Amino acid sequence: MLKKLDSEAVKELKIKSANVRFKTVELIHNAGAGHTGGDMSAADILIALYSYMNVDPKSKNSCDRDFFIMSKGHSAEIYYNVLAEFGFLDYESLDTLGSFGSEFGGHPTNNIPGVEANTGSLGHGLGIGVGIALGLKRDNKTNQVYVLTGDGELSEGSNWEAAMSAGKYKLDNLTWIIDRNYLQISGKTEDVMPLEPLKMKINSFGFEVYTINGHKYEEIFEVLNVPFFRKPKAVIAETIKGYGIRDGENIASWHHKVPDKKQVAQMEVDMKSLIEEIKNG
Amino acid sequence: MGKQKLREVFSNKILEEAKKDSSIFVVCTDSRGSAMIGDFAEKLPKQFVEVGIAEQNAVSLASGLAHVGKKVYVVGPASFYSTRASEQIKVDVAYSNNNVKIIGISGGISYGNLGATHHSLQDIAFMRSVPNLDVIIPSDANQMRSIVDDLLRNEKPTYVRVGRGAVSTIYNQNETFEIGKSRVLRRGSDIAIFVCGQLLERALGVADLLKNKGYDATVIDVFTIKPIDKNTILQYSKMCGVGMTIEEHSIYGGLGGAIAEILIQENPIPLYIAGLPDRELPNGTDVEVFNAVGLTIQELTNKAITMIKHKKE
Structure with a gap:
């Protein structure tokens, strides 16, 4: 559990991020399918969470663990890679992704070590997280619950049903993080179905809401460390779809575009150079 | 009762x-x-x-x-x-x-x-x-x-x-039931009646009326739709050679569908599926609607007799 960051810790996390993002792009290329854009935007949030949360691959079902629900289940490839990076899976096992009989499908299931809920159909994760948080609270337990949703996902009305109940039950053990990359499969979220003023909306459901840069570890850790004010916490993490992919950032069509061989090679070069820059910076 | x-x-x-x-x-x-x-x-x-x-x-x-x-x-x-x-x-x-x-x-x-x-x-x-x-x-x-x-x-x-x-109340107090095991209430070799829910009472009424007319019906309460009790369903469908299902559900995909799926594969016999028809229903109480769509003891008995006669021909 990493709760506070110094400059060395930030460097380590950034290097981890570069490595995991490259491995994810390579994995999607090899599998021939994946949700590349949203994988990249969620990368730093996931790495920060798995560094921060009380989770341990050696006792993954511990009653004392924190709970993470990956509501945006389509970002499975980055999720699998982060689980591997934090010791829940062997990296080699991911090579089966996309092949017949693999336990690694395009959306995660709880057959996979470390995965708490089967997700993929959008708008389910927050409700599940609310149930977990409420169950823990009723037992006077202190475990924390984290839910990551996408932003396009928020058109699903079930999110708002869940948000109402989180507010009603003052779930001060629940943190809802929104991967706010402003894009979804058909284009800009504000064109497809406007979400703004998102902060005000979520606040009106009974959450304390924060907006951060979802690629800055200092900001993610700071918001995770903010105490609860007897109500649930929501974090609008502003991110870049396709983060780190040259010519692939902020482009809706990268939602599930599969990088070709040349793009993977370019990503490798870029990530190596980024890692050098981080080390020297 | x-x-x-x-x-x-x-x-x-x-x-x-x-x-x-x-x-x-x-x-x-x-x-x-x-x-x-x-x-x-x-x-x-x-x-x-x-x-x-x-x-x-x-x-x-x-x-x-x-x-x-x-x-x-x-x-x-x-x-x-x-x-x-x-x-x-x-x-x-x-x-x-x-x-x-x-x-x-x-x-x-x-x-x-x-x-x-x-x-x-x-x-x-x-x-x-x-x-x-x-x-x-x-x-x-x-x-x-x-x-x-x-x-x-x-x-x-x-x-x-x-x-x-x-x-x-059909069953005795303290009678126990197991999920996956249906309950046979009547045993007769002329027709097997499969039923679930509140229509069980009507199914027993059908069996009584059939008895008065000289026919013996089996009545099975298939309260456990899934897992379904395939063995009992096959045993009595083989014994009777003709069947009827009665349910408070669309005639499509409910108990009738479940029984038909088993029978068609392992013991194809004529089967009449009684339930709610595939159309808008009249307003009314459940009993009024049952009566309006032919789910009465008399009409179900008539159907059962037709099925039994069909088998004998």
């Missing part, structure tokens, strides 16, 4: 059990009155969750509660759970294997005059096609109590549908 409301039987039973087991939770969608679960909410508030009129959230939230060890009973109108929350039942409960029991109340056409929005005549068809989901349609109070005992012992995702009005 007394009458009891199964939703009341459930609420009394679950309250009694939850007093002894604090991991039993009830989730409700502004349906405390119709589910008759108000006592539970008052007496065990820490085990009760009200989410308002939001069936989808009720089921997802229940799955989260189950994930941290709660035995969760989601109680509300069968019509809304089986359609609006069907995806949450499929994904969050069944696919994710969470110990959540959906208790669909006022099922079938028991909301009567409230109309098609409130009827659940497609629920069996959907629920039985979802992997890892048991489907139970109890027919009387004593069976209901026994089934709740079974639900508390197992951890299987389950859908249970009960009606709204009081139904006649």
Whole structure:
């Protein structure tokens, strides 16, 4: 559990991020399918969470663990890679992704070590997280619950049903993080179905809401460390779809575009150079 | 023969059990009155969750509660759970294997005059096609109590549908039932009648009328739609050579469909499927609608005799 960051810790996390993002792009290329854009935007949030949360691959079902629900289940490839990076899976096992009989499908299931809920159909994760948080609270337990949703996902009305109940039950053990990359499969979220003023909306459901840069570890850790004010916490993490992919950032069509061989090679070069820059910076 | 409301039987039973087991939770969608679960909410508030009129959230939230060890009973109108929350039942409960029991109340056409929005005549068809989901349609109070005992012992995702009005008590008190094992109430070799839910009483009436006319019918209460008791169904369908199903569900995809799927593959015999027709139903009480669509003892008996004669030809 990493709760506070110094400059060395930030460097380590950034290097981890570069490595995991490259491995994810390579994995999607090899599998021939994946949700590349949203994988990249969620990368730093996931790495920060798995560094921060009380989770341990050696006792993954511990009653004392924190709970993470990956509501945006389509970002499975980055999720699998982060689980591997934090010791829940062997990296080699991911090579089966996309092949017949693999336990690694395009959306995660709880057959996979470390995965708490089967997700993929959008708008389910927050409700599940609310149930977990409420169950823990009723037992006077202190475990924390984290839910990551996408932003396009928020058109699903079930999110708002869940948000109402989180507010009603003052779930001060629940943190809802929104991967706010402003894009979804058909284009800009504000064109497809406007979400703004998102902060005000979520606040009106009974959450304390924060907006951060979802690629800055200092900001993610700071918001995770903010105490609860007897109500649930929501974090609008502003991110870049396709983060780190040259010519692939902020482009809706990268939602599930599969990088070709040349793009993977370019990503490798870029990530190596980024890692050098981080080390020297 | 007394009458009891199964939703009341459930609420009394679950309250009694939850007093002894604090991991039993009830989730409700502004349906405390119709589910008759108000006592539970008052007496065990820490085990009760009200989410308002939001069936989808009720089921997802229940799955989260189950994930941290709660035995969760989601109680509300069968019509809304089986359609609006069907995806949450499929994904969050069944696919994710969470110990959540959906208790669909006022099922079938028991909301009567409230109309098609409130009827659940497609629920069996959907629920039985979802992997890892048991489907139970109890027919009387004593069976209901026994089934709740079974639900508390197992951890299987389950859908249970009960009606709204009081139904006649068919079984003896303390009689026990096992999920996956149907109950044979009459044994006769002329026709096998498969039935579930409150129409069991009418099916027994059909058997009595057939007896008066010189025919012996088998009557099987297939309260456990899934897992279905294939052995018993095959045993009696072989003995009788002709069958009839009676249910408070669309004639498509319900008990009739389930029985037909078994018979067509292993013992093809003529089968008449009696249920609600594939059209808009008239407003009325459940009894009035049953009578209007041919689900009367007399009309079902006539059909049964036609089937028996057809077999003999």
